Amino acid sequence: MSRRTYNQYCATARTLDIVGERWTLLVIRELLTGPKRFGDLLANLAGMGTGLLAARLRYLQEEGLVQQVVLPPPAKAPAYALTEAGADLGPTVLALARWGLRWAAEERREGEVFRLGWTVLGMQAIFDAEAARDVRAVYEFRVDDDVFHVRVEHGEIESVHGPAQRPDVVIETSAEVFRALMAGELSVAEAKRSGSAEVSGDQQLLRKLRSLFRLPQPQARVAEEAAGGSALTPPTGGKPSNPL
Amino acid sequence: MSRRTYNQYCATARTLDIVGERWTLLVIRELLTGPKRFGDLLANLAGMGTGLLAARLRYLQEEGLVQQVVLPPPAKAPAYALTEAGADLGPTVLALARWGLRWAAEERREGEVFRLGWTVLGMQAIFDAEAARDVRAVYEFRVDDDVFHVRVEHGEIESVHGPAQRPDVVIETSAEVFRALMAGELSVAEAKRSGSAEVSGDQQLLRKLRSLFRLPQPQARVAEEAAGGSALTPPTGGKPSNPL
DNA sequence: CCGGATCCGTAACGATACTG
DNA sequence: CAGTATCGTTACGGATCCGG
Numbered sequence: 001m002s003r004r005t006y007n008q009y010c011a012t013a014r015t016l017d018i019v020g021e022r023w024t025l026l027v028i029r030e031l032l033t034g035p036k037r038f039g040d041l042l043a044n045l046a047g048m049g050t051g052l053l054a055a056r057l058r059y060l061q062e063e064g065l066v067q068q069v070v071l072p073p074p075a076k077a078p079a080y081a082l083t084e085a086g087a088d089l090g091p092t093v094l095a096l097a098r099w100g101l102r103w104a105a106e107e108r109r110e111g112e113v114f115r116l117g118w119t120v121l122g123m124q125a126i127f128d129a130e131a132a133r134d135v136r137a138v139y140e141f142r143v144d145d146d147v148f149h150v151r152v153e154h155g156e157i158e159s160v161h162g163p164a165q166r167p168d169v170v171i172e173t174s175a176e177v178f179r180a181l182m183a184g185e186l187s188v189a190e191a192k193r194s195g196s197a198e199v200s201g202d203q204q205l206l207r208k209l210r211s212l213f214r215l216p217q218p219q220a221r222v223a224e225e226a227a228g229g230s231a232l233t234p235p236t237g238g239k240p241s242n243p244l
Numbered sequence: 245m246s247r248r249t250y251n252q253y254c255a256t257a258r259t260l261d262i263v264g265e266r267w268t269l270l271v272i273r274e275l276l277t278g279p280k281r282f283g284d285l286l287a288n289l290a291g292m293g294t295g296l297l298a299a300r301l302r303y304l305q306e307e308g309l310v311q312q313v314v315l316p317p318p319a320k321a322p323a324y325a326l327t328e329a330g331a332d333l334g335p336t337v338l339a340l341a342r343w344g345l346r347w348a349a350e351e352r353r354e355g356e357v358f359r360l361g362w363t364v365l366g367m368q369a370i371f372d373a374e375a376a377r378d379v380r381a382v383y384e385f386r387v388d389d390d391v392f393h394v395r396v397e398h399g400e401i402e403s404v405h406g407p408a409q410r411p412d413v414v415i416e417t418s419a420e421v422f423r424a425l426m427a428g429e430l431s432v433a434e435a436k437r438s439g440s441a442e443v444s445g446d447q448q449l450l451r452k453l454r455s456l457f458r459l460p461q462p463q464a465r466v467a468e469e470a471a472g473g474s475a476l477t478p479p480t481g482g483k484p485s486n487p488l
Numbered sequence: 489c490c491g492g493a494t495c496c497g498t499a500a501c502g503a504t505a506c507t508g
Numbered sequence: 509c510a511g512t513a514t515c516g517t518t519a520c521g522g523a524t525c526c527g528g
Contacts, residue, residue, distance in 0.1 A: 004501090004518080007291065009352045009423070010362035011344030011369065012273050012337055018348060020266070022520070029256050038491055047251065049521050054492055064465030078491085085347045085465040092343055093256055095336040100255030103329045104262060108253045118254035125255065179253065221308030221329040248499075248520090266501070282510050293502050298511060322510085 018063055019089065023048050025096070027056055028065070028082070028089050033117050033148065034161035035069055035081035046113055060086070097125035102216040107183065114175055116143040119182050120150060120159040128214040129155040135212065137205040140167035143178045152212060169201035169209070184215070262307055263333065267292050269340070271300055272309070272326070272333050277361050277392065278405040279313055279325035290357055304330070341369035346460040351427065358419055360387040363426050364394060364403040372458040373399040379456065381449040384411035387422045396456060413445035413453070428459070 006013040019025055023045065030041055042053055057080055060066035065086035071077045082089075101122060108114065120141065133155045140149040140163060149164035150157060171188065173181070177196045180186040188206065191197035199206065250257040263269055267289065274285055286297055301324055304310035309330035315321045326333075345366060352358065364385065377399045384393040384407060393408035394401060415432065417425070421440045424430040432450065435441035443450065 006270065007353075007356055008270075008362065009356040009358040010273075011341040011349065011366050012362070013270060013344075014348040015340040015344035016269060020264075020269070022264070025260060025264070026250065026252075026257060029254075039489090042491095047521070049523085050492060051494075051522095052520065083465070085463065088347065089343055092336070092339040095339040096259040097255040099333055099336055100257075100259035103332065104258040105255065109251075112251055112253040114253040118252065118256070122255050219329065221327070286510095291502070293504085294511065295503095295513080296501065 015092075018065070021056075023052065024056055024060070025089075025093060027053070027060070028086060029093050029121065030117070031066065031080060031082045031086065032090055032093060032121065033159050035071065035079040036161070037071075037077055037079045041080070044115055044117070065089070094121070094125040097122055098216065101126060101218070103219055103221050105218045108179065114179055116141060116146040116148055116175070116178065117159075117161060119178065120148045122182070123150060123213060124157050124159050126213045126215055127157045128212060131214070132157070132212050135205075135208055137168045137202070137208070138164045138166065139205075139209060140164045140170045141178070142170065142172040143175050157212075167201065168205045169199070171197060171199050173197035259336075262309070265300075267296065268300055268304070269333075269337060271297070271304070272330060273337050273365065274361070275310065275324060275326045275330065276334055276337060276365065277403050279315065279323040280405075281315075281321055281323045285324070288359055288361070309333070338365070338369040341366055342460065345370060345462070347463055347465050349462045352423065358423055360385060360390040360392055360419070360422065361403075361405060363422065364392045366426070367394060367457060368401050368403050370457045370459055371401040372456060375458070376401070376456050379449075379452055381412045381446070381452070382408045382410065383449075383453060384408045384414045385422070386414065386416040387419050401456075411445065412449045413443070415441060415443050417441035 005017045008014075019028065026045060027041065030036055030044055036044075038053070038057075041057075042048065042050060045053065057066060061068070064083055066080055067083050069079055069081045071079050132152050136153050138149055138151050140147065146161075147163045148159060148161055149167060150159050151164070171178075173191060173196060177186065177191055181188060181191060181197075188197065188199060188209075192199045249261045252258075263272065270289060271285065274280055274288055280288075282297070282301075285301075286292065286294065289297065301310060305312070308327055310324055311327050313323055313325045315323050376396050380397050382393055382395050384391065390405075391407045392403060392405055393411060394403050395408070415422075417435060417440060421430065421435055425432060425435060425441075432441065432443060432453075436443045
């Protein structure tokens, strides 16, 4: 009858009691880039039933991580947004993303869904605050019908759904080309030359873009030797895989 | 038949495909402080069935996050340990703990289990690298039959299950008193005076202990106002709740 | 059409009993 | 001690239906 809980006096377990169920952290991920409507959430969470999404949103509201809002005019539609408590899960979600980029970043698998917003969050995960100390720029990305923008300022980064007010750089392309760009299979210059991407704006800031991120060396997760002090596994030495 | 997956080309979702199922991150949490035997894991994960734990460990081995090891003499018993990939989930688990300390840190609930190791990890989560820049010390905690030690050096912290080689400070007490210490309901000095804790070792380093951690202000997760720009909620102003 | 609520088959989990 | 086998219960996934 009552809710399933780990029943542990432990901060990690308490957190997982609230956000550890299936889909929950992905709902948070979606809302981290801005408010979303029920239908948009559903569209980005293929496989999740409407009933389950409604139940999750209701529970997250009860727990004070999510709130219902009304989108500003002209939209004026009902939507869901994170509260301060919910938004504070950002570092946790980014930590998950960082691990995935390092240890589970094989290429796109057959049938896997791809959304622009996820990659934008990935950029946040590998953002290099040091390298961005003196950069102040707004990048806008347009893929298919989706638009996100990334604001870099004071060594911080922010990723938001929707167009920017005054972007310094605009990159417009297809989902597949954008995916290839971020996977390091293609450079922006190449994409632009081949006509598969439209790029406009400040050339200086465009060139700076790739320096703002420190992609972790993707590693293979091979089981190590058992027994004593397991010897260091040599670096995999695969392609460094640069984004942008 | 096949494994349940989110099927998203997204680093966060990929990570959750591997460690997002029930209990999995708590198994990782247990192993973050050192190798553990099957029975010890089970004892610290009350409510988890033997079959499920076995299945999780088998899967995590297949995925290269966990490996079977043989404990060094005199134990010489089989145990489970993290691989490099598994250990790299440390930052993620600590991020979860940090959120819990801030937003879900109500007092101990009726029936909740408490283990020394979880609190030791909590200390890691709120460790203040700046404040510890010039501290070099090993603290040992003994609670009931459990022993952990915390090594602080070069602005880094490490929490390990078992006794230290040469601890600078040793604190021995009961689970309930230790819990109260970390919850800020009691100071080490008070506990020592009342005879509910044995403390020995370097007094200087003992006094430094509490300065090494920056406990987040615990916040209530109240749902914020909907509509326009939600007004700032006033600080809860509860007791600052200092550990140690 | 959007935002759900309801229903039902399947997969995951929890507790206990049993075995090398 | 370290698991495997079994079985009742809960959670999830997909489809259908309903109100504004």
